[in-house]
Structures are given as C-alpha cells and as structure tokens.
Amino acid sequence: MGMSRKEINFRRLLGQCESLALENPKMDWRLEKYITALGPILEELQSIPNKPKKDSMTEYIRRVEFLKGLMETNKLSSPSEKVVAVQLLSHAPAATSETITKEIHQKSTSQFVQELRDQLFQTDKGSEEGLRQRKQTLSSDGDLDALLKYHHSMQEKIADDMLSLTRNLKEQSMIASAIIKKDIKTVEKSTSLAEQNMSQLKVESERLEMHRKKANKCWVFLVVLMVILIFLFTVLFMRAFKKRK
Template identity: 40%
Template sequence: MATSRLEINFVRLLSRCESLASEKRAETEWRLEKYVGALEEMFVALKKSPSKPTPETLTDYNRKVDFLKGLLEAEKLPSPAEKSLANQFLAPGRTPTISSERTPASKTVHIQSKARCAGEMRKELMSSGVSNSALLENDLRHRKSLPVDERQSAAELDQILQHHHNLQEKLADDMLNLARNLKNNTLAAQNIIKQDNQTLTQSMRQADVNFEKLKTESERLEQHAKKSVNWFLWLMLIVVSFTFISMILFIRLFPRLR
C-alpha cells in the first residue's frame, strides 16, 4: 500500500519534534509543545484515514507520540528528582522514524533526557551540600558570639530537634518493620493459597479417579443385571417348554375315555 500524503506529513512533523527534543531548549521555548499538539491531532486523523498504515506501524507511531507528551510533562516537574523518576517510566519508539536513522531518535532523546536529569540532580546535591556547610559554619560562629542564656536556649533547641530527629528515625524504623511484616504476611498468604490450590488439585484428581471407578462399577453392575435377566428368560423358556412337552406326553399316554 502506498504511503498517503497525511502519513508523509505526520512522519516529517514527528521527525522535527524528535529533533527539537534532542536539543537543549530554553524554558520559554514553545515550539515543541505546539508541534506535539499538532502531531497528536494528525495521529488521530491518520487512524481514521481510509489509507491508514498497518496496525504495527500505528502502534509505533502512538508510542512515539506518547513518549514526546510524557517528555514534555516530565520537563514541567519542579525538581530534578521528580524529572528523573518520570523519565524512568517513558517508553521510546522501537523503530527509526526516517530511513537515515541508525538508532531510533526517540531512544537517543530518552538517553539525553536521563543524562540531563542526572546532571541537574548532581548539581543540586553539590549546591545543597555547600550551602549546608556554610549554614552550619555561620551558625557555630553566631552561637559563640551569643550570651550564656541564649547559648543555653540554643542547646535546648538542639535537644528538641535531636528528639524530633530520633522520633523520625524511630518512625522510619517502624514503617520499615511494618513493610517487612507486610511482606512476610503476603508471602505466608501466598504459600497458604499455593497449598490450598495443591490440595484442591489433588481433590479434583481424586474425584476424577473416583468417578472413573464409579463408572467402571456401574458398567459391571449393568452387565451383571443383563446377565441375570438373560438367565431368568432362559429359565422361564425351559419351564414353559418342559410343561408343554409334559402335557403332550400326558395326552398321548392317557387318551380321553369314550
């Protein structure tokens, strides 16, 4: 089947979107979002077209459009950690968009996006580490310059903060133990269900065996009943025959008196 004009335009726009997604863009960049919106509308029209491509091709197109939409949504998240987590769930296309690509462009975009998120997380961690060190040093200098009463208040505040920190650690440990217990209970329930399934399977097998035995015994009983009926019929036939012959002999031996 020849490629329709709508599909050609869709592939061109898809290739352009993947090219823009691979570039480093400013926060005010609006073209990619508009292009992806138009791409989604073209994909809907392509699915309804009489000369639409094969279902496998449509599935790959849909995968690439969803990947670009998810990429834009991930870039709007506030923190690098959230962006990195969202990137982990993105699924790029599996085939090249145009024939000149050796590797699918969406896979390249996915790798670049994950690398950018990792770099942003690294910068954030380094900056937070430097700022925390500076704040701690300034706090120590400030405390040394405070009077004795204020130092004591600061020490009490530290104790309160330490107490809250210990409570948080205890709560985290309790949650971890709860998760472990839940996991153990789940595993135990799975084992019980597995054992019940095995017992049910054995019971069904035993029921099948008993059914076969019952069927065999029923057939034997039926055969025995048929034999009994046959013997009874033969016996009745012999009795009737004997009676008939006896009557004939009696008539022959003792003729009627005149």
C-alpha cells in the first residue's frame, strides 16, 4: 500500500523545513511557522486509516523534534546556553542518521560557537577599555593587580554561568531519563501481566476443550445405551406378543 496524500504533503513540508534550516540556521519567523505546523499534521498522520509504518512514523517524530529543539535553542538569549543546548541535541533521539540533519546540526553548532567567541572577545575588549579608564584613576602600585583581578573575575563569571547551565540541563536530562525508565518498567509489567493472562487463558481453553470432548463421549455412550435398551425392549415385546397369540 502506497503513501497517502497527507503523508506526501507532510514529507514535502518536512524536507522544505530542513532545507531552510540548513540555509539559515538562525531561523526566521517563516521557518518557525512551518516547523510549528508540522506537529498537527504529524498527529493527523497517526489517526488516519492509511497511516505510515511504525519505523517511518518514528523517523518523522525524531526529525520534527530535532527541528523543534533547534528552534527553541535559537530563542535562547545567551550564546553559551545555545552551545550547550545544541550539544545536547546531538545526543538526543532526534539526532537521526539523516545526512541533512547532521549538516544542520554541524552548521548550527559552528554558528553558536562563533557567537560565543564573539561575545567573549567583546567582553575582553570591554574589560580592557574599562580597565584602561580605571588605570587613569588608580595609583601606579595597585593598577596591575586590579587589572588582573578584574579580568580574571570576568572569566570566572562566564565559566560559572556555563557550568550552572550545564548542571541544570544535566539535571533535566536525568529527570527525563528517570521518567522514561519508569514508563518502560510500567510497559514491561503490563506486557508480563498480559502474557500471564494469555497463558492462563490458554490453559483454561484446553481444559474447556477436554470437558467438551468428555461431554461428547458421554452423550455418545448415552445414545448407544438408549439404542440397546430400545432394541432389548422391542425384542422382549415381540416375544411376549407371540406367546399371547
């Protein structure tokens, strides 16, 4: 059975979104609208009679989730947050083996890293200008120490922000992983219970079949016995009738 019209339209829209994301990783408002429209169409695909195969549906979901994650990553304000978020996308289930998906991820990563470098360079330049202004007011003895301390504090602040963001993302990933493991255990428990019920149902079916066969045998014996009794009764009746005659 071929693909439905809705699945063909969905694949076209998905391919167009991936092409636009590859050309413009920053994502304009038009691309965001397209990616947002993929969700409802994907839900409709799961409910139509001629729905895609399980493997195809899983691939569609992963590719759509990857684009949504990339869209949310672009909305982050800090370049350091973008770098960490896009790295987590590479280890998420949405990072499929599709060539275009890998290219989008690599290009986005390079862009976010470049933004982070530009920010660090601007911070360094701003720090140097501020320190130069302070140099005019500070005494010559403590000027070098103040410069070094200020520059070092700015670098520590940036590092602390990145570590804090990484820690938060790690905690969220651990929570999500725990929820998924719990759901998997629930599914496994339900599957085991269903298998037990099936085995019990099979045993009961076999037992019922045995009872049915025994009942059939009893009816056969009963009919044979009735035939024999009728035959004997007929013979006795005929003999008795002859004697009277």
